Amino acid sequence: MENHQLQLLVEKISISFFGKPFRHMAIFNPKLRSTGGRYLLGTHNIEINKKYLVQLGEDELIGIIKHELCHYHLHLEGKGHQHRDQDFKELLKKVGAPRYCNQLPEAPKKRTAKRILLYECSQCHLQYKRKRSINTSRYVCGKCRGKLVKIKELILE
Structure with a gap:
């Protein structure tokens, strides 16, 4: 999956689950390591970790996109968009988005002596x-x- 395919998928999920358009950019960011995705407050763009798609599949990717779209739509509406906010928790439940993404099944790092x-x-x-x-x-x-x-x-x- 390429960035333009991700953009189309995010726009489709935004319309079908939130009933609102996604008007910014969604891209894969290879520098993300410990998180599935992130919503950028300044630019309103969404960055996704491609490893989650490769290692855990498209269902996990869709869950991450829904989660980041919750941040996106609540922030643009001026509502509580942080993990601790009640508005955020309620919207996650409504659209069936996970609160946290699953851990990647990468091999654990070897401990050095x-x-x-x-x-x-x-x-x-x-x-x-x-x-x-x-x-x-x-x-x-x-x-x-x-x-x-x-x-x-x-x-x-």
């Missing part, structure tokens, strides 16, 4: 845990000003 460096004061034996290396010739113990010595490096998975 944590590196912990352990330093100890050579005089008072106070230990310091750090994530980043310390220049031991430049820094001293905060308690007694003794020399710091690197004891070990732990890697936690």
Whole structure:
């Protein structure tokens, strides 16, 4: 589906579910990552995440479009268009739009191993845990000003 097809779909959904025309632009925005779509208050345009169409199908896309059109029409009418507003919640129910979109089934990101460096004061034996290396010739113990010595490096998975 291309941007012009998305535009036609949004206009069709706007007329059939809201009884009002959509007079602005609807486009796919490849930069959207964690949301299905967004309504831009300044331009009144709607941006949609194409990944939701590809991975979850057209039904999910239609739900996202209805949700964004709720923001659009309520904002233009000067009514409560935010998620917390009663007008918004009622319009979502009326048109059968989801309050939130489903999560994308992408593979979870691999966790990287944590590196912990352990330093100890050579005089008072106070230990310091750090994530980043310390220049031991430049820094001293905060308690007694003794020399710091690197004891070990732990890697936690």
